[in-house]
Amino acid sequence: MNIRHRLAIFVLLFCALFAVGTAANAQIQVVGDGGPGPVKAQHLTAELVSLAPSIAPGGTLQVGLVLTLEEHWHVYWVNAGDSGDPPKITWTLPPGITAGPMQFPIPSRLPLGPLMDFGYEDSVAFPVLLTAAKDIKPGPIHLDAKVNWLVCREVCIPGKAHLGLSLTVDPAATTPTQPVGALGEALTLLPQPLPSDAKLTITGGKSEFVLDLITGERVTDAEFYPFDQEQIANAADQTIEPLPNGVRLRVPRSPELTKLPAQLHGLIKLSDKVAYEITAPVTPGEIPAASRSKTPAGAESGITTLTAIGLAFLGGIILNLMPCVFPVLFLKGLALVQSSNEERSRLRSHGLVYTLGILVSFWIIVAVLLALRAGGSQAGWGFQLQSPVFLVILASGLFFFALSLAGQFDIGLSLTSVGGELAQKQGYTGSFFTGVLATIVATPCTAPLMGAAIGFALAEPAWITVAVFTALALGLATPYLLLSFQPAWTKLLPRPGAWMEIFKQITAVIFFATVIWLAWVYGHLFSATGQGIDHLAKLLLCFLMIAIAGWALGRWPARWSSAIAAVLIATIALAIPLYQPKDTTLAWQPYSQQALDQARAAGHPVFIDFTAAWCLSCQVNERLVLRSAEVQRQFAEHNITLLKADWTQYDPEITKRLASVGRSGVPTYVIYPASATGNADVLPELLTKDIVLTALQRVTKQ
Structure with missing residues (x-):
């Protein structure tokens, strides 16, 4: 799973509700x-509708299944994605009436943790075209339909309904010219054939499909939905590269797809209302990422190189007004006020060193960006915030700095013991690293006019990228640099006084708020693994130890012993969130009564995972809990036999075992003790690591 995808992931919430059906045959109650x-079913309402009340002999009429869903629940497209099952309809029709296949409107991507489904939220209508025979007799008719669906949120609930629709066969019936309602809207959202003047080519590489769609105009948004499963990595990001007359879409291949298919059949979605159904051959080959045409620089983006450089410079100046940067600049300006009696040449030197710190920091960032781009990765401004290590170090550094601003200790006072000559050099070192700090805290901010310039720079040749980012760095450095060359302008700043201490404390609040935001981002990096709270707790413990280090500096200022102790404590503090234990996984055996009996006869406890491919919460429980290092370790230590009862297709043996523990659906988790006479321990549908670990301890003691 790539870094960009993990940054996008939200904290998962679960619900423990599941449908209760007849245990003997696993039938869901029909509404x-x-x-x-x-008719009202669990979490949705189902209805058959038509565009008109009558159909003419020999004519056609659009009818459809309309599903209105509760908030946050969804149903599935014809290819459900990583899990799920699309709605199905079985007709019982009067003589002379035939029904075409159920049609599916344009779907959406529905992420849940590390998985991605394709489907619909809120409401959706599935059109069906009815055809009446020419010799059908006029009069009332009734359509009868048996409907099946799977509605999901964090849990999946199968549903069934017996629906009907009354119509009239009328020779005078006409087709509505302007369809209305949910069914009418759905008809406008059906995928269309690719226009005759459009051209599509598909190149299949080792890790991705590259779809080049030429439409005659620039396209800025696109998604690909395959009709066939296990062709693409559903949850992976699909990269868009706009072309002057179309779009290039990079779609990662599924890890299970070991051989290129002869063709791809799917949808290319350009917007919520425009999608094309395509079938095109796949040509083996590799197309380098971010390859550019010979179009003059800026022709596609609408800006020139000089414009981008100017926007970047102006954006850098505006960055100084952002809440994350302004306190740094203001404190540096106050330092100028306090040192206004120094020689002008020395003040200018401080300004130049500060500027150098910003330039060097920006050049390092650009070098990393260009290295990633050369390796085929795509990274944008602020990409370092996708790195857990960077976030830990940045958040801890800002927290330490904020403690000093709040008055817990004085950084300068703690360094006075180094000696007079080194203290003089420390002034320039401080200016340099103030520039570094300004760059670090500026990257999360987005100033007006800066986004277009950066987007342009990241897609251009290396020298243009360097030039644009250098202009951005100079813009960020300009206000302080001007003050250092014109110290008289510092008269515009307030005079030193008691208010400065209050302002420092207010500034500390701003930095503490920034630290909270960085901690929130850090926790979200691990939300897909279900360990976001655990990692956030480690980061908070790191902050606590850094506060202890700051206390040591404030309690015994200007002493080598306190400085060494603070460094050691801070090092241990950083190691807490940065240490990542290695994960382990164990193999699962297919469930059978024979495997269960053999394991218990051999004296092994047994853990059975009753699951199904269409059960999304089953997949999430497995990835976030059952595959976790702690649970896997306990499985291994207690020599637990792991059986997976896959209920994706109806299995009477699995149904019988579910009934024996008082359940009729999935997810269900059961632990059997080693003793053949011991009772089964049935766990709740909502799994946590604590629930599983406690149950393992309880069963292994029997």
Whole structure:
């Protein structure tokens, strides 16, 4: 899973509700009696509708299944994605009436943790075209339909309904010219064939498909949905490269796809209302990432190189006004006020060293960006915030700095013991690293006019990228540099006084707020693994130890012993969130009664995972809990036999075992003790590591 994808991931919430059906045959309760009108099922309402009340002999009429869902629940497209199952309809029709296949409107990507489904939220209508025979007799008719669906949120609930629709066969019936309602809207959202003047080519590489769609105009948004499963990595980011007359879409291949298919069949979605159904051959080959045409620089983006440099410079100046940067600049300006009696040449030197610190920091960032781009990766401004290590170090450094501003200790006082000559040099060192700090805290901010310039720079040749980022750095450095060359301008700043201490403390609040935001970002990097809270707790413990280090500096200022102790404490503090234990996984055996009996006869406890491919919460429980290092370690230590009861397709043996523990659906988790006479321990649908670990301890003691 790539870094960009993990940054996008949210903290998962679960619900422990599941449908209760007949245990003997795993049938879900059917709602509705076959009559017209909507019926209410769990988390949705289902109804058959039509565009008109009558159909003419030999004519056609659009009818459809409308599902209105509760908030945050969804149903599936024809290819459900990583898990799920699309709705299905079985008709019982009067003689002379035939029904075409159910059609699916344009879907959306529905992420849940590390998985990605394709489907619909809120409401959706699935059109079906009815055809009446020419010799059908006029009069009332009734359509009867059995409907199946799977509705999911964090848990998945199968549903069934018996629906009906009453119509009239009328020779005078006409087709509505302007379809209305949910069904009418769905008809406008059906994928269309690729226009005759459009051209599509697909190149299949080792790790991705590259789709080049030429439409005659620039396209800025696109997504690909395959009709066939296990062709693409559903949850991976699809990279868009706009072309002057179309779009290039990079779609990562599925890890299970070991051989290139002869063709791809799917949808290319350009917006919520425009999608094309395509079938095109796949040509083996590799197309380098971010390859550019010979179009003059800036022709596609609408700006020139000089414009981008100017915007970057102006954006850098505006960055100084951002809440994350302004306190740094203001404190540096106050330092100028306090040192206004120094020689002008020395003040200028401080300004130049500060500027050098910003330039060097920006050049390092640009070098990393260019190295990533050369390696085929795409990274943008602020990409370092996607690194857990960088976030830990940045957040800890700002927290330490904020403690000093709040008055816990004085950084300068703690360094006075180094000696007079070194203290003089420390002034320039401080200016340099103030520039570094300004760059670090500036990267999360986005100033007006800066986004277009950076987006342009990251897609251009290396020398343009360097030039644009250098202009951005100079813009960021300009205000302080001007003050250092014109010390008289510092008269515009307030005079030193008691207010400065209050301002420092207010500035500390701003930095503490920044630290909270960085901690929030850090926690979200691990939300896909279900360990975001654990990692956040480690980071908070790191902050606590850094506060202890700051206390040592404040309690015994200007002493080598306190400085050494603070460094040691801070080092241990950083190691707490940075240490990542290695994960382990164990193999699961397919469930059978024979495997269960053999394991218990051999004296092994047994853990059975009753799951299904269409059960999204089953997949999430498995990835976030059952695969976790702590649970896997306990499985291994207690010699637990792991059985997976896959209920994706109906299995009477699995149904019987579910019934024996009082359950009728998945997810279900059961632990059997080694003793053949011991009772099964049935766990809740909502799993946590504590629940599983406690159950393992309880069962292994029997």
